[in-house]
Amino acid sequence: MGIKTALPAAELGLYSLVLSGALAYAGRGLLEASQDGAHRKAFRESVRPGWEYIGRKMDVADFEWVMWFTSFRNVIIFTLSGHVLFAKLCTMIAPQLRSWMYAVYGALAVVGIMGPWYLLLLLGHCVGLYVVSLFGQPWLCLGVGLASLASFKLDPLISWQSGFVTGTFDLQEVLFHGGSGFTVLRCTSFALESCAHPDRRYSLADLLKYNFYLPFFFFGPIMTFDRFHAQVSQVEPVRPEGELWRIRAQAGLSVVAILAVDVFFHFFYILTIPSDLKFVNRLPDSALAGLAYSNLVYDWVKAAVLFGVVNTVARLDHLDPPQPPKCITALYVFAETHFDRGINDWLCKYVYDHIGGQHSAVIPELGATIATFAITTLWLGPCDVVYLWSCLNCFGLNFELWVQKLAEMEPLAQIETSLSEQMSRRVRAVFGAMNFWAIVMYNLVSLNSPEFTELVVQRLLLSGFPQTTLAILFVTYCGVQLVKERERTLALEEEQKQDKEKLE
Numbered sequence: 001m002g003i004k005t006a007l008p009a010a011e012l013g014l015y016s017l018v019l020s021g022a023l024a025y026a027g028r029g030l031l032e033a034s035q036d037g038a039h040r041k042a043f044r045e046s047v048r049p050g051w052e053y054i055g056r057k058m059d060v061a062d063f064e065w066v067m068w069f070t071s072f073r074n075v076i077i078f079t080l081s082g083h084v085l086f087a088k089l090c091t092m093i094a095p096q097l098r099s100w101m102y103a104v105y106g107a108l109a110v111v112g113i114m115g116p117w118y119l120l121l122l123l124g125h126c127v128g129l130y131v132v133s134l135f136g137q138p139w140l141c142l143g144v145g146l147a148s149l150a151s152f153k154l155d156p157l158i159s160w161q162s163g164f165v166t167g168t169f170d171l172q173e174v175l176f177h178g179g180s181g182f183t184v185l186r187c188t189s190f191a192l193e194s195c196a197h198p199d200r201r202y203s204l205a206d207l208l209k210y211n212f213y214l215p216f217f218f219f220g221p222i223m224t225f226d227r228f229h230a231q232v233s234q235v236e237p238v239r240p241e242g243e244l245w246r247i248r249a250q251a252g253l254s255v256v257a258i259l260a261v262d263v264f265f266h267f268f269y270i271l272t273i274p275s276d277l278k279f280v281n282r283l284p285d286s287a288l289a290g291l292a293y294s295n296l297v298y299d300w301v302k303a304a305v306l307f308g309v310v311n312t313v314a315r316l317d318h319l320d321p322p323q324p325p326k327c328i329t330a331l332y333v334f335a336e337t338h339f340d341r342g343i344n345d346w347l348c349k350y351v352y353d354h355i356g357g358q359h360s361a362v363i364p365e366l367g368a369t370i371a372t373f374a375i376t377t378l379w380l381g382p383c384d385v386v387y388l389w390s391c392l393n394c395f396g397l398n399f400e401l402w403v404q405k406l407a408e409m410e411p412l413a414q415i416e417t418s419l420s421e422q423m424s425r426r427v428r429a430v431f432g433a434m435n436f437w438a439i440v441m442y443n444l445v446s447l448n449s450p451e452f453t454e455l456v457v458q459r460l461l462l463s464g465f466p467q468t469t470l471a472i473l474f475v476t477y478c479g480v481q482l483v484k485e486r487e488r489t490l491a492l493e494e495e496q497k498q499d500k501e502k503l504e
Helices: 009-037 063-068 073-093 095-114 116-133 138-151 157-162 172-196 204-211 225-232 243-265 285-316 341-356 362-380 384-407 412-418 421-447 450-462 467-503
Strands: 047-051 056-059
Touching: 009 285, 009 467, 056 243, 073 095, 073 285, 095 116, 095 172, 095 204, 095 225, 116 138, 116 172, 116 204, 138 157, 138 172, 138 362, 157 172, 172 204, 172 225, 172 341, 204 225, 243 285, 285 421, 285 450, 285 467, 341 362, 362 384, 384 412, 384 421, 421 450, 421 467, 450 467
Parallel strands: none
Antiparallel strands: 047 056
């Protein structure tokens, strides 16, 4: 009930006003905290000179982000530009060979960046999983794939295999884990699709063309083999109307996001502040809530920028890659929470949906989530923080289903039936607000630290109860209602579009 119900415009206006005021107030507190802490000893390593002409320092705590746009920037631009150029030439001269061009260029780029021995290492994993796929046993393919992934995540094999990389450079470890991890997932997808479609007789060449597509190689997103193979095999691909305009718009948004993050880090030190818990404990409650929320938003922006750049290149190659993850601001259910849509699709197709079915029964859903988060733990690299993150999110996903089942039983179902649709939407938004902060806390554990998360919980939910807790939940409730209104509008527009197509 209440999903398609509109609320009064005045009520939505009030929610917008409350949310805007709360964000501005929290932002002011964070700005003041950043200014006060800029010269602290604890901040010296990660707050460096930035815009010196106006006296602003910059938060450089995120090693990966800094490397992408400083020392590694020219390499990224050069390799992706070369890929686009050669892909365009091949599409014009010999479009039937474009998949081969992608693979050869990608393999050469891997050799140039990581060295020939690293390429041979990955080829060994590719050949191994290809041989396993010939047996036609999905359980064997998945098992060997997970064993192969474990060899890149657990000692002593990881130490031995990392020795195959030539030379040393800043992003070596990141690229090693990214390239090897995604290679295993791609090879496993190939093996499972080969088992599912034995009549199609996929070859080792198909696997290599799939794995060494450069834009997806190091950082993803991952496309399942069936989707990639179907799209890259088109001899004369045709762009939908307006596609080039959308590609330009996506590229422009990625540039704007990069510039916005650069400006933001000169004023808000959201990644450095949590490292000094004594300083954090002096923040007002509103600034602390904004700090926790902004850490998750930044991680989403980082993923959106990465996938935005990669997806722009992929769409120029006539592919339809996975979209960036849904913004944390629009999340209030665990079922939609993920920071990598490609890996989420991979896990859903081969594990979660396979075990959980329709995700309506409690026991199969519990088994599906445990299996999914076990593989996710292996993917992220087993450690105490990842174990905690997996357990919390696994519980959150199952708890949602338990609450949903409880709400469908008497007397709760009868109580909701007696409510108007607008009131039902309001009640659901209250639970959505609580769920939102559960999502924030559960993911803050891995994106920042358990100690910082513990402090946030202590301040906002325990010592801050009831005033701070209820105030934050009310602001979040306003945000959830605005998100629901946006979803309702998009759903209506989609229905009208479908009705129009039927009439035509």
